[in-house]
Each structure stands twice: as structure tokens, then as C-alpha cells.
Amino acid sequence: MRSTKYDVIVIGAGIIGLSTAMKLLERYPYLKLAVLEKDAGEGTQQSGHNSGVIHSGIYYRPGSFKADFCVAGRASMIRFCEENDIPVWTCGKLIVASDAAGMERLSTLEERGTANKVSGLRMVDAEEMAEIEPHVVALKALHAPGTGIVDYRNVTSVYADRVRATGGEIHFNTELNGSRVVGGVTVLDTSSGEFETTNAINCAGLHSDLVAETMGVETGLRIIPFRGEYYKLKKESEFLVKGLIYPVPDPAFPFLGVHLTQTMKGWVEAGPNAVLAMKREGYRKRDFSMSDFLRTITFPGFWKMGIREWKTGVWEINRSFRKNVFLASLQELVPELTSDDLAGTGSGVRAQAVDRAGNLVDDFRIEESPRAIHVLNAPSPGATSSLVIGDYIADLASENFGLTAAPQVAVSQVAGT
Numbered sequence: 001m002r003s004t005k006y007d008v009i010v011i012g013a014g015i016i017g018l019s020t021a022m023k024l025l026e027r028y029p030y031l032k033l034a035v036l037e038k039d040a041g042e043g044t045q046q047s048g049h050n051s052g053v054i055h056s057g058i059y060y061r062p063g064s065f066k067a068d069f070c071v072a073g074r075a076s077m078i079r080f081c082e083e084n085d086i087p088v089w090t091c092g093k094l095i096v097a098s099d100a101a102g103m104e105r106l107s108t109l110e111e112r113g114t115a116n117k118v119s120g121l122r123m124v125d126a127e128e129m130a131e132i133e134p135h136v137v138a139l140k141a142l143h144a145p146g147t148g149i150v151d152y153r154n155v156t157s158v159y160a161d162r163v164r165a166t167g168g169e170i171h172f173n174t175e176l177n178g179s180r181v182v183g184g185v186t187v188l189d190t191s192s193g194e195f196e197t198t199n200a201i202n203c204a205g206l207h208s209d210l211v212a213e214t215m216g217v218e219t220g221l222r223i224i225p226f227r228g229e230y231y232k233l234k235k236e237s238e239f240l241v242k243g244l245i246y247p248v249p250d251p252a253f254p255f256l257g258v259h260l261t262q263t264m265k266g267w268v269e270a271g272p273n274a275v276l277a278m279k280r281e282g283y284r285k286r287d288f289s290m291s292d293f294l295r296t297i298t299f300p301g302f303w304k305m306g307i308r309e310w311k312t313g314v315w316e317i318n319r320s321f322r323k324n325v326f327l328a329s330l331q332e333l334v335p336e337l338t339s340d341d342l343a344g345t346g347s348g349v350r351a352q353a354v355d356r357a358g359n360l361v362d363d364f365r366i367e368e369s370p371r372a373i374h375v376l377n378a379p380s381p382g383a384t385s386s387l388v389i390g391d392y393i394a395d396l397a398s399e400n401f402g403l404t405a406a407p408q409v410a411v412s413q414v415a416g417t
């Protein structure tokens, strides 16, 4: 056991864990705070494997956490990037409808986006569409000029620098394996030894359900990993995409459908799809973990979801294995695309919480237990919203952990431990 006793330990150095740590240290600089991360660096999982879009808040039900966090999150993300010299490009997004059903859903999106006060959002006709994205063919489109792109790995690294600069510690290669409470103090058993803390925050992404269980909390949720596979466009085909081109998403799913996106990484991506992964960090089709697989199939909610959505599942597997099916989805956006335009590949894995009734949890889910906070569902637009989520968790922590603005005594002493 190390001699230091921490006031707060955050588990997971993704964009949410580090934003939370940063926000807590900004408010309470006296805190003895550490972030524990099982991998060798920050942002190695979802935060480093996403589409890099700074969403503007069109899709989300007004009044939901997603709507509120995303709209405020976009503004704060752009400001943060400007202040920290992180390159951002506000390239705009076109959501395109190619049939009558799509047109109807597009109107719902316009209503939602307007209710969420997404600035500059408006319907465009074929003529304007051709000016914005000359290679798109569709009946109608919704244009969101304020949507942007960033490399969230850069953002996550700056959060990590800020945490260290304000006195926080980040321990890499430190995996939480167990937890127990002894005399009001939580002892975290990790691959780098034991850590004592008064308060803990679970930001473990794909492992957040496991970490909650380790800390004695039954959430009724299970993280089901969904891999998102991408193609890259060949350099000579990148002219086909000016900014961000999205289909109208299926309202039954929290995923946005395969899209074409400029990225700050220097290439254009096409994807991601959404296939069930056989491993929490299963970035390749062949990745398999018996324990992850068993956890998925022994959860009653998985089977209820499977019975309801098996057709979509089969369709996604087909699209995953057959490039021409994937291409057909992209051609609904840009018909000129051919198989020759698609070159390299990439992937990310989404941590999607599913409840016992088999529902894919759509909104962010953040729950509390005594002296602990658990981020149980942080899907897209989690990266866009990370600064606002960090603030929200800091608000919860202030109350739950009894933090005060400028105590002369450390929290661990206040708690009498």
C-alpha cells in the first residue's frame, strides 16, 4: 500500500475521466487527486478511436442530457481548442434524405435542432446542396454550418497536461482489479499496488459496468461493445467530400449511420457501421474474449435486444464482411463513389449500455453511490460534450464528496479518515 491517501481517484484516462479530473482541480486545487489508467497512455480507447466530429446538437431529444450537454459542449470545446492551439475546422454538416421516409425524419430533426437552438440550422434544396457538397445527390438536406472536426486525441492530451500542471497525478499501466472499504476509506486494488482514496469516480468507458460492480454497485446495465468499422478514401478521391455528409439516422438506434467525414488526421473517413464486438476492446473482426462474450450472452437484456433487433444485426454483419454492401450505403450519399475510392481501414468500439429489458440506453447515464460517481453510458456526442460532462460530474462531486471552495484541511481529514 502506498503512503499517500487520495481525496479523489478517477478510474480511466479517457476524455471524460481527464475532463472530470481537470474540472475538479480547477475548482478545488488543494485536492490530492489521481487518475488510474490501465493502458500505457491517455485516450487509447474510445477517445482515440472516434469520428472526430464536434457535434452541434441536432439529433437529440430536447431536454435530454445529450441535447443540453452537446449544445453547450460544442461551444466550450471550440473555445478550449482555440485557447490551447488545438486545430479545429468548422466545416459544416449536411444530413441528406434520399426518399420520402428520410424527408419526414429530416423534418423531425429540423424541429429537434431548432428546439435545441442549433445555430444556422436550415433545410437546403438541391441547388444549395450542390454548392455545399457538389457530389451529393439527394432530395433534400439539413445543413448545420456550425458542426466541426477536431482530433480528440489532441484534446485528451491537453486535458492530461492540465491535470498534471494543477497537481494531479496520472498513473498509467494501472488497472483496477478490486475494491474494498475499510474504515470509511476505499482501497483500490490495482496492477500497480493498492491506492487509498476517500472518493472515487468511475470513467472506465467500455469497462464501466465492471468497475461499478467491482465497487459494489449493481447498475442493472451491461456494456455491450459495438465495433464501428471505417474505410478511408484514397487521396485522389478526397475531392468528393468537402465537409461532413451524413444520412438521416434510424430513430430506433443511438448510432448515426455510415457517413463521410473529413478528419483532422489528414484523410477522409467513410463509416462507422455498428457490429456486435466479441471483445470489449475488439478492434479487429477476429478479436475474441471468452469472458467478455460470456458476460454479454448471460445478460438477459442482450437476448431481449437480440430478439427485437436480429434483422438489423444480420444486416450489419453482412455489411461488415461485404465491401460492396458497405459501398452501397455510401453511394446513397455520394453515388459517384466506387470500390476503387476506398482504401485503408480503421475502427473504434462503442461502449453501449443496454438495460435488462433489452433497450439500448440512448442518453448519458451518470449515477451516484456513497462517495462514488459512475459514468455508465457516455456514447457520442460524449467527446464533444466532455468539458460540460466534466463540470456536471464536478457539481455532483461537490455535493456527494462534501467538497468546499477553499478548505484549509484536505478532504480526507475532513472526512475523519
Ligand SMILES: Cc1cc2nc3c(=O)[nH]c(=O)nc-3n(C[C@H](O)[C@H](O)[C@H](O)COP(=O)(O)OP(=O)(O)OC[C@H]3O[C@@H](n4cnc5c(N)ncnc54)[C@H](O)[C@@H]3O)c2cc1C
Pocket: 011, 012, 013, 014, 015, 016, 017, 036, 037, 038, 039, 042, 043, 044, 045, 046, 047, 048, 049, 050, 051, 052, 053, 054, 055, 174, 175, 176, 177, 203, 204, 205, 206, 207, 208, 211, 228, 272, 347, 348, 349, 350, 351, 375, 378, 379, 380, 381, 382, 383, 384, 385
Ligand atoms: C466509433 C466511434 C465514433 C465516435 N464518434 C464521435 C464523434 O464524432 N463525436 C463525439 O463527440 N463523440 C464520438 N464518439 C463518442 C466518444 O468517443 C465517447 O463518448 C468518449 O470517447 C467516451 O470517453 P470515455 O472517457 O468515457 O471513454 P474511453 O475513452 O473509452 O476511456 C475509458 C478509459 O478507461 C480505461 N479503463 C477501463 N477499465 C479500467 C480499469 N479497470 N482500470 C483502469 N483504467 C481502466 C480505459 O483503458 C480507457 O482509457 C464516438 C465513439 C466511437 C467508439
